[in-house]
Amino acid sequence: MSYKGMSDEELIKAYYECNNEAFEELYHRYIARLKQFFIKARLGQQGAEDMSQDTIVRVMETKTTPCKRYSQSRGASFKTWLFTIAYHLLVDKLRRHQKQGIEISFSDLEVEGEAGEEPFEELIPSAEPTPEEKSLSQKLRQAVHECMESLPDRERIAIALWLETDGGMKEKDLAQILGVSVPTAHRVLKRAFCLMRKCLEGKGYR
Amino acid sequence: MTEREVMQLLRAVHKLDIEEQEKRIATERANCLPFTRARALVLDPTLWTENERSHLDTCRYCARLIETIERNIHPSLRALFLWQLKKLSGDEAQVVQYHLESDRCRRCLRLTQSLWLQGLVEAVKTGQRTLAQLEALPIVVSNTTPLPAPVPAFAPKLRPPFHIRSESQDGSLVVTVRETDEGELVAYVETPNRELFGRKVNLELLGERETLTAEVTFDFQHERGCVGQHSFGQFAELAPRLGRDFQVFAVLTE
Numbered sequence: 001m002s003y004k005g006m007s008d009e010e011l012i013k014a015y016y017e018c019n020n021e022a023f024e025e026l027y028h029r030y031i032a033r034l035k036q037f038f039i040k041a042r043l044g045q046q047g048a049e050d051m052s053q054d055t056i057v058r059v060m061e062t063k064t065t066p067c068k069r070y071s072q073s074r075g076a077s078f079k080t081w082l083f084t085i086a087y088h089l090l091v092d093k094l095r096r097h098q099k100q101g102i103e104i105s106f107s108d109l110e111v112e113g114e115a116g117e118e119p120f121e122e123l124i125p126s127a128e129p130t131p132e133e134k135s136l137s138q139k140l141r142q143a144v145h146e147c148m149e150s151l152p153d154r155e156r157i158a159i160a161l162w163l164e165t166d167g168g169m170k171e172k173d174l175a176q177i178l179g180v181s182v183p184t185a186h187r188v189l190k191r192a193f194c195l196m197r198k199c200l201e202g203k204g205y206r
Numbered sequence: 207m208t209e210r211e212v213m214q215l216l217r218a219v220h221k222l223d224i225e226e227q228e229k230r231i232a233t234e235r236a237n238c239l240p241f242t243r244a245r246a247l248v249l250d251p252t253l254w255t256e257n258e259r260s261h262l263d264t265c266r267y268c269a270r271l272i273e274t275i276e277r278n279i280h281p282s283l284r285a286l287f288l289w290q291l292k293k294l295s296g297d298e299a300q301v302v303q304y305h306l307e308s309d310r311c312r313r314c315l316r317l318t319q320s321l322w323l324q325g326l327v328e329a330v331k332t333g334q335r336t337l338a339q340l341e342a343l344p345i346v347v348s349n350t351t352p353l354p355a356p357v358p359a360f361a362p363k364l365r366p367p368f369h370i371r372s373e374s375q376d377g378s379l380v381v382t383v384r385e386t387d388e389g390e391l392v393a394y395v396e397t398p399n400r401e402l403f404g405r406k407v408n409l410e411l412l413g414e415r416e417t418l419t420a421e422v423t424f425d426f427q428h429e430r431g432c433v434g435q436h437s438f439g440q441f442a443e444l445a446p447r448l449g450r451d452f453q454v455f456a457v458l459t460e
Contacts, residue, residue: 031231039227061278
């Protein structure tokens with residue numbers, strides 16, 4: 001049986017039906033993405049590796065509890081569900097380190113009924129990289145990493161989540177993961193891109 | 207620079223980051239245990255191969271994986287106890303049922319055979335004891351520990367002396383079971399609480415084939431707490447009686 005061509009949702013269903021190889025395929029699909037997400041959350045290589053491991057174990061153990069299992073009927077994609085677990089683990093970890101001043105709060109961005117802004121979905125570029133992207137210089141890449149590093153936790157994590165699905169995670173998915181309204185998710189992303197742009201321009205990329 | 211350009215740039219960098227990370231993981235974790243294999247090994251430690259054991263000794267990632275699964279997979283003793291009392295319902299009941307009947311967890315199946323726990327179930331059923339009494343006691347439950355394969359008497363003993371140490375969640379009760387230089391299997395109980403001097407610990411070595419029991423008294427007091435010990439007899443004779451593996455179950459008696 002080939003698992004490569006199966007969707008995430010088919011794979012997790014197969015795992016729940018006791019097909020362990022289906023789970024290993026999911027592991028291979030997501031382990032690097034999870035680790036990269038936790039690296040962007042500034043946990044370092046080791047911390048990111050541990051947290052990715054914890055996330056995968058959590059997913060694996062949902063098998064034993066029917067109410068915790070992934071279910072497509074609840075509306076979220078497997079990826080959104082997976083990153084919701086990852087995000088919650090991250091928030092728990094950050095809360096334990098609150099003494100160091102790390103906090104993720106969206107309260108200042110929560111404004112009821114104020115939507116109407118152009119959603120980012122319409123700005124999402126095509127799946128194929130542009131020639132500029134292909135020839136991305138090491139220096140520019142470094143600058144992007146440095147600017148990401150300089151963002152506040154909330155904005156950096158929002159970008160890290162948005163970057164999933166190759167930079168196309170829908171705002172409603174992001175809102176679901178963060179546990180905020182869609183307009184709030186939009187505002188935090190907007191703010192994050194704006195800070196990134198200013199930072200890159202400050203480094204001479206105009 | 208436009209917002210769209212920022213997004214394109216972020217996306218391009220992210221793509222490269224993921225590719226690098228995938229290569230790195232493929233190299234660094236090539237010999238590591240697959241997650242589902244690690245899960246199977248936690249549920250049934252008799253499945254470990256020599257290669258897997260020696261890999262575990264040198265791999266922090268896999269050692270942590272096994273530890274994380276151990277921490278997440280087993281239901282609480284309280285849940286197992288209520289399951290035996292048939293008083294567990296809803297999600298908790300489903301978890302325990304899956305764990306015992308589908309996963310066939312050796313550790314938890316064996317715990318349900320603890321003589322002390324079975325006695326408590328009966329005592330609660332007849333109203334002589336309460337669940338709160340169980341929850342108030344420090345309890346030690348070790349992981350399932352493989353026993354060394356028997357060595358013929360004429361063969362030189364190459365393995366190190368057998369030794370395991372486990373403690374209760376609050377650290378108030380510690381049990382060490384080890385093979386002495388004289389070849390005896392001895393259990394040591396320790397507590398940092400000096401007030402427990404004279405109290406008894408109900409100890410069970412839950413083996414695959416047989417359960418060994420003892421009541422150990424904290425009969426020696428020092429400035430850092432109390433200790434007690436019990437010898438079960440010659441390890442070489444006891445190991446085959448216990449089977450391929452065993453686990454420690456200990457509880458402070460009232």
